[in-house]
Amino acid sequence: MIRPRTPWSALVALLATLLATALAVTALGVPARAADPDPAPDAEEVAEHALETVQDLVEAPVEPADPAAGDVEGKNLTLALRDLAVTRGDLPDSKRATAARLLARPTDSASECLNEDLACYGSHTVKRKCNTVVCVHWVTSGTNAIPTENDGAGGAFPGVAGGTPDYVEFTLDTMRNVANTYVRAGYKKPISDGGADGSSLPDVYLGNIGSAGAYGYCTTDEDVSGHVAAPAYCVLDNNYAEFGILPRSALRVTAAHEFFHAVQFAYDVNEDGWIMEATASWVEDELYDGINDNRAYLPYGPLAKPNQALDAFTQIEPYGTWIFFRYLSERYPTSVAGLPTIVRDIWRRLDDGGSGDANTYSLQGLVDELAAKGTNISTQLATFGIWNRRPLLYEEGSAYRPAPLRKTYTMTSSARTRSVGFSLTHLATGTYRFTRGSGLVTSKVTVGLNLNTLSIGAAAVITVKRRNQGAVSRVVPLTSDGNASVSYAFGSTTEWIEVTVANGDTRYNCGDMADDQQSYLYTCQGTPQQGSSSQAISVKVTG
Known part of the structure; x- marks a missing residue:
C-alpha cells in the first residue's frame, strides 16, 4: 500500500518508476469479456515480469523521509503480489520456489528467512489471538517483534492491562470495526482459507515491513488464475514507527484499505487495478473520517489532473481517483452502516462468482450501475468536472484545491x-x-x-x-x-x-x-x- 504524506517530493520518482512496472498482468475489460485473449508478450514472460516487479519493490532502498519536504513514503505491494499470484503457474520451474516464498505467510518456511522475504518469523515463537472476525499473529522477539507495551488504556496503543500486548489488542479492535462495518454494509466476507494457520478466519500478521517501505498488504498464497474469488491474508506493520504519522491513525487507515482488498478478492481476485485501488482509498475516509490521509493522493488523480483518464494506472493515479467515488457517494448518498451503497452495488456487478454477470467488470460495472440510476458516465463525468472546479460542493471541499483550467x-x-x-x-x-x-x-x-x-x-x-x-x-x-x-x-x-x-x-x-x-x-x-x-x-x- 502506498502511503503518501501531504505534498510530494523525493520518493515520488522512485515510486513512479516502480509502479509503472508493478501493474502488468490483469486481463479485465469493457464492454464484455469474450474468451481471455492470449497475452502479448507470452504468458511466461508476463509471469517473470510479475516476479521481477515484486523483487524490485522488496529490494529497492528506502530513503529517509523528510515530512517537512512532503516526502512520499511506502510501496504498493498488494497488486504486485496479486499479479504474481495469478501468474506464477506460468513461471519456469526454476523460479516457482522464489515466487512461492514471496507469496508465503510469515509463518511459512520457518527454517529459512532470506533478505528478500517481506516478513518471515523464522524460528521465533509465534503467538495468535482471534476475535469473531480475524486472527492476529505476532512474535515478541527478532526484527518482526511488536511493541511489548501492556499498560492498558493510557499507553500509545489502548488496551486492557495484562495478558495480550496492547498493540495486538488495538489491531484486533481495529480489524473488528473494519470487518464488521463491511459486513453490515452488505459486502461479502473474505473467502475462507480452509483453516490455514489454525483457523478459517482471515489471518492478519504483524511484521517489520515498514523498514522495507510498506504500510501493509494483502495477498493470496493459493494457486489461482482467471477471474475467480480467492482467499486472502494480510500483513500490517509491527509498529508504524517509520512514517511520520500517528501510529494509531496509520494502522486504522491501512487496515481499512488493505482489508477492503481482501473483500475485493471475494468478488474477483483479478479485477482491474484502477478500481481496486480507487475504491480501497475511498473507503479509508468513509471508515475513519477524521484521519483524511487519502487527501495526500489528490495531486495524482482527476481533481488535480482533469485531463487524465479516470482508469489510468501507469503510475499511482488510482490512489487519487478515490475522489470520483467520493463524488458518486455524495451524488447518491444512500448508505448502510455508514457506507454509501453505490460502491457496494458496483462491486456486486463485478462479482464473477455471485450475483454479478461473469462478463461484467471494472468500467462496465460502473456504467451499468449508473444506468440503473437513470444516468450515464458522460453526464456524471461532466458534472464531476464541475464539482472539481467548485470543490466546495463536496462535504469536505474546503480542504481541496480546485481543478485547473485548460x-x-x-x-x-x-x-x-x-x-x-x-x-x-x-x-x-x-x-x-x-x-x-x-x-x-x-x-x-x-x-x-x-x-x-x-x-x-x-x-x-x-x-x-x-x-x-x-x-x-x-x-x-x-x-x-x-x-x-x-x-x-x-x-x-x-x-x-x-x-x-x-x-x-x-x-x-x-x-x-x-x-x-x-x-x-x-x-x-x-x-x-x-x-x-x-x-x-x-x-x-x-x-
Whole structure:
C-alpha cells in the first residue's frame, strides 16, 4: 500500500518508476469479456515480469523521509503480489520456489528467512489471538517483534492491562470495526482459507515491513488464475514507527484499505487495478473520517489532473481517483452502516462468482450501475468536472484545491470571437474559461459546441458567474452528433463563463497489450479504441 504524506517530493520518482512496472498482468475489460485473449508478450514472460516487479519493490532502498519536504513514503505491494499470484503457474520451474516464498505467510518456511522475504518469523515463537472476525499473529522477539507495551488504556496503543500486548489488542479492535462495518454494509466476507494457520478466519500478521517501505498488504498464497474469488491474508506493520504519522491513525487507515482488498478478492481476485485501488482509498475516509490521509493522493488523480483518464494506472493515479467515488457517494448518498451503497452495488456487478454477470467488470460495472440510476458516465463525468472546479460542493471541499483550467480567454470589443480546438482522452474532462473584458457593452454570448457524438460519450456543462452571485451550471443538451449552440446574457454583471467538456468513451480493444508494453495502463489491459479526437468550442459575443 502506498502511503503518501501531504505534498510530494523525493520518493515520488522512485515510486513512479516502480509502479509503472508493478501493474502488468490483469486481463479485465469493457464492454464484455469474450474468451481471455492470449497475452502479448507470452504468458511466461508476463509471469517473470510479475516476479521481477515484486523483487524490485522488496529490494529497492528506502530513503529517509523528510515530512517537512512532503516526502512520499511506502510501496504498493498488494497488486504486485496479486499479479504474481495469478501468474506464477506460468513461471519456469526454476523460479516457482522464489515466487512461492514471496507469496508465503510469515509463518511459512520457518527454517529459512532470506533478505528478500517481506516478513518471515523464522524460528521465533509465534503467538495468535482471534476475535469473531480475524486472527492476529505476532512474535515478541527478532526484527518482526511488536511493541511489548501492556499498560492498558493510557499507553500509545489502548488496551486492557495484562495478558495480550496492547498493540495486538488495538489491531484486533481495529480489524473488528473494519470487518464488521463491511459486513453490515452488505459486502461479502473474505473467502475462507480452509483453516490455514489454525483457523478459517482471515489471518492478519504483524511484521517489520515498514523498514522495507510498506504500510501493509494483502495477498493470496493459493494457486489461482482467471477471474475467480480467492482467499486472502494480510500483513500490517509491527509498529508504524517509520512514517511520520500517528501510529494509531496509520494502522486504522491501512487496515481499512488493505482489508477492503481482501473483500475485493471475494468478488474477483483479478479485477482491474484502477478500481481496486480507487475504491480501497475511498473507503479509508468513509471508515475513519477524521484521519483524511487519502487527501495526500489528490495531486495524482482527476481533481488535480482533469485531463487524465479516470482508469489510468501507469503510475499511482488510482490512489487519487478515490475522489470520483467520493463524488458518486455524495451524488447518491444512500448508505448502510455508514457506507454509501453505490460502491457496494458496483462491486456486486463485478462479482464473477455471485450475483454479478461473469462478463461484467471494472468500467462496465460502473456504467451499468449508473444506468440503473437513470444516468450515464458522460453526464456524471461532466458534472464531476464541475464539482472539481467548485470543490466546495463536496462535504469536505474546503480542504481541496480546485481543478485547473485548460485555458482562459478574454472577450473584448476587438476580440469578440474565439475558436478553440482541442482533443480530450477517454474518461477525462477539460474546462475553458471565457471572461468579459473591456470595451463590451450590453451583449450576449453564443457558445457553439462540436464534440464527439453522443453514442461515444460526449457531454458538456456551461457555468455562468455573475457579480455578487454564485456560479450556476447547466448540462448542455447535445444533438446526436455532439453539437449545440446556446446563448447567454453577457452584460456588465457577467464575470465569466466556463465550458466543461467530458469524453465518456468506454470503447476498448481489450487484451491487446503491445509487445513492448510491460505496464498496466487502462481497463481490461487494453487500449481505448479512440484515444482522443479533435473537438471544438466556438464563442461569439454580439450586441
